[in-house]
Amino acid sequence: MRAPVSARLGADFTKLWTAAAVSNVGDGVTMAAGPLLVASVSDDPALVAGAVFAQQLPWLLFALISGAYVDRLDRRRMVVIVNVVRSVALAGLAATIATGTVSVAIIYAVLFLLGTGETLADTALGALLPALVTPAQLPNANARLYASFTIGNQFVAKPLGAWLFVISAAVPFGVDALTFATSAALIAGIRTGPVLGNPPRRTSLRNEVAAGVRWLWRHRLLRTLALTMGLSNIAFGAAFAVFVLYCRDRLGVSTVGYGILLTAFAVGGLVGTTVAARLTRAFGSVAVLRAGLLVEVVTHVSLAITTTPWTAAVVLVVFSIHAMVWGITVTSARQRVVPPHLRGRVGSVYALLDLGGAALGSILGGLVASAWEITTPFWVAAVAMATITVVAWRPLREAGAV
The missing domain is CATH 1.20.1250.20 (MFS general substrate transporter like domains)
Known part of the structure; x- marks a missing residue:
C-alpha cells in the first residue's frame, strides 16, 4: 500500500501545507467580505475599488525590500510573527465593526497591513519550502500548495465569506483572524532548525x-x-x-x-x-x-x-x-x-x-x-x-x- 503524499513529503511539510490551506480559506473569506464591508460604509465606487488597491499596493512598494528581509531573518519565525500580527489586526477590525466604530480609514489601514504582511509571509514560505522537502519532491509539494489555494481560496472561501457577512459583518473578519492564529501555531511547530538566508556578508538593504x-x-x-x-x-x-x-x-x-x-x-x-x-x-x-x-x-x-x-x-x-x-x-x-x-x-x-x-x-x-x-x-x-x-x-x- 502506498503511503499518503503528505507522509512521503514529511511531517514538517504537512504542517506548512495545512497552515497555508487554513490561511487561504481565511484570505478568501476576507476578499469576499471586504468589498461588502466597504460598500456598507460608503456608496462611493472609488472608495470600494480603493479597498482592493490598498491591499495590493504593498506588493508594489515593498516586494523587493521584503525579499531582502526574508533572506536576512529566520523565515519560519518571520511567518509566525507576521501571522500573529495579521490575526490581531483582523480581530481589531472585527471589534470596530461589532461596536459600530468602523470607518473607511480603518478598513484601508487594516487591508494595507494585511497586504504588507503578505509580502513577507508569502515570500518567506516560498523560500522555506526547499528546506522541508528534497529537490525531487518540489513539484509534488508545490502542486499540493497550489491545490489548497484553488480549493480553499477560490471554491470554499468566496461563498463562505459572503454568507458569513450576511450573518454578521464582523464574523468573517473574526474567522480570518482565527485562521491566521492557527496558521502561526502550525508553522511554529515545524521542527526544522532556524532557516536563515544567512548571506555571506551583511551589507546595506x-x-x-x-x-x-x-x-x-x-x-x-x-x-x-x-x-x-x-x-x-x-x-x-x-x-x-x-x-x-x-x-x-x-x-x-x-x-x-x-x-x-x-x-x-x-x-x-x-x-x-x-x-x-x-x-x-x-x-x-x-x-x-x-x-x-x-x-x-x-x-x-x-x-x-x-x-x-x-x-x-x-x-x-x-x-x-x-x-x-x-x-x-x-x-x-x-x-x-x-x-x-x-x-x-x-x-x-x-x-x-x-x-x-x-x-x-x-x-x-x-x-x-x-x-x-x-x-x-x-x-x-x-x-x-x-x-x-x-x-x-x-x-x-x-x-x-x-
Missing part, C-alpha cells in the same frame, strides 16, 4: 536587494522565465481587464453565466495541480513550458474569435490548467536553482513582475478596449504572446537541466 536582482539577471534561464512571466501577465491583464464586459457584450451571458465562466478558471486550476508533476515527468520541463506559451497564443485568438459561451468555457479551463502547470514548474525550477541565501530576494522579483505586469496590463487593456473594440485586447495579447514565444523558445531549452 539596498545592496542586498541589488544583489538578488543581479543574480537573477545573470542566470539566463531564470531571467527568461521571469521576463516571460512578466510580459505574459501584461498580455493577460490587458485581455482580461474587460472580461466582464466581454462576457456580457460578446458572449451575451448573464451575471450567472459570468460566474460560471469564472468558475471555469478554478476548475482548470484544480486539474492543473493534479497533472503538473506527471506532465513534467512524462514530457520534461522544456516541452511543458513551450507548450504553455502556445496555449496562451491559442487562448487569446480563440476568445477573440468565438461568440459561444461554452467554447469560451472550454478555452478557459485549458488555459487555467496551463497556468497552474506553468506556475508549479517554474516555481519548482527556481527553488532548485537559487541559492538558499537568495531565495527571498529572487522570489520577490518574481512577485513584483507578476503583480506589476498584471496591473499594467489591466490599465492598457481598458484603454485599448475603450478606443477600439471589446475583442481588440485579445488580439493584441495574441500578437504579444506569439512574439514572446518566438523570443523565449530557444532559451527555454535550458529548463531541461534543472
